[in-house]
Amino acid sequence: MDKSPRESLTLAPSGNVVHVVQLTDTHLCRARGGKLLGMDTDHSLQAVIDQALRERPVIDLVLGTGDLADGGAREAYQRLQGYFAQVSADHFWLPGNHDDRQAMVSEAGSPLRLRPELQIGRWQILMLDSQVPGEVGGELGAVELEALDDALARAAAANLYTLVCLHHQPVVVGCEWLDEQMVADAEAFFAVLDRHDGVRGVLWGHVHQEIDRDRKGVRLMASPSTCVQFAPGSAGFKADDKPPGYRWLALHADGRIETGVSRVTDVAFTVDLDSGGYL
Template sequence: MVTNSGSWTGFLEKCHHLGYKESQEGVGTPERACALNHGNQKNHHGHGSGDLTQQLQPLRVVQLSDCHLFADTDGKLLGLNTQFSLDKVLELIRLEQPNPDLILATGDLSQDASFESYQRLDQALADFNTPVYWLEGNHDKPAPMLEALDTQRERMSPCVLEVGNWTIVMLDSTIPGEVPGELFDEDLKFLDQSLAHAKGDHLMVCLHHHPVPMECAWLDTQVVGSASQFFDVIDRHDRVRAIIWGHVHQEYDNERNGVRMLAVPSTCVQFKPKSEDFAVDDTNPGYRWLDLHPDGRIDTGVSRVEGITFEVDFTVKGY
């Protein structure tokens, strides 16, 4: 974990441009809690941050991650056209989830951090006519991402979403210019305060990097550096029901101290589970759906594109 004086500077690099301010205690505090019912945005179950008692049905959440788009729609990652694979995943989502309540895009949305790639993704997800919340991944860069998503700044991490009986905390686990993840001291304070002051009966935390080992040796060098401190915070709040992340390009579903731990496949290339060295898997791209029930139960699953063979270069040993 980063505990030196650079932690505050690092945290400010990640969140100051997103509308957060320094309090008198030196803690980054949110100026608002984001709600699902934004203006004319649809709200299927008639609830929002103002009235948490009326959630009668599960909230259907779609998580997609690690799109690795390029400015050029012909751009390829490890031989795979990432725009093509994303389009196929979105077709699947439209077929299976025509009316999601919420979409979570959990980082590494662009491979080249181009304005054009973020803009195309924003336009594609706008077709669902439902709120989208955005995490930054290690391949993303704040400036072009903010420029492309300018009207959605309040939906970019770090932020807090109150919806129905649930509070969702979006954390930025990136270190500018680095691949591994980290939650700085002020990130952890933000998390602790957000969980303590949450209006929802049930809480979910989202970040890009994995906070637990994946039994994938090369990937596990990139686990959030402050994972033990992160779980110290989580363990203080018994309303936390789930933690979800991206980055690992593979499915994961486990439990820790009663908290569901979930990772999602990439919308492009998949990484081979339990591999010692970098290795690409032959499973197809996909997404995760979650039903967040009013009583705190979670139903979830992963759905993958079928009937298509995606061209991937399995000989590449890194990217």
């Protein structure tokens, strides 16, 4: 997958509010039932989807914000299609550091599924690519930042609000080991956002924990993985015993974002809390 050009797609919302579910860091292994730190990532993803289907009567979009496969296997993306298709809504993907772009392209079914520019109701949703092949840390790069600037100018011309999605965190989250992996050109990223008034939210994965902050009126959000969680505030790698979950967002026509995180509490999961690492 090249970082340009971006495909653009206009979708019809079910109503005035755009209902989004973010499923991130699914870490599906090559074979069904494969485990990450002792957790069966197929089992946990299914539990999270079951919960989202129970809790969310309307879902317009499902956003998969990277690390969708643990090792980039084509078989993992094939199964991912099946899981996401359980939700009767359009679903879109962007790559994380664990993903393989070529395998994603092969299995996505449509080029529109990968890192598209979406327009739905009064909202533009941008799926950016912060993956640096072979690296754990993220960077957007000049081409992606220029495309972001252009897209935000189009949103302003069309009087749209924007939600920007990517895999890596563009801000320090408070875990030293993860903060070494944050978007390397985050300063340039925010300089682009600051040039446009319509940006209302930035949404990412990678950190396997919930974050909800404000920066100059822009909501900054990170979300639980659908599998293993990472402990907030840890200097070195540390898994957390919090359950898997997802984030829901209600994008209102006046630019407001209502959002929250839901975790699966009625299913037992196994996680190896003593593991010394994860890459």
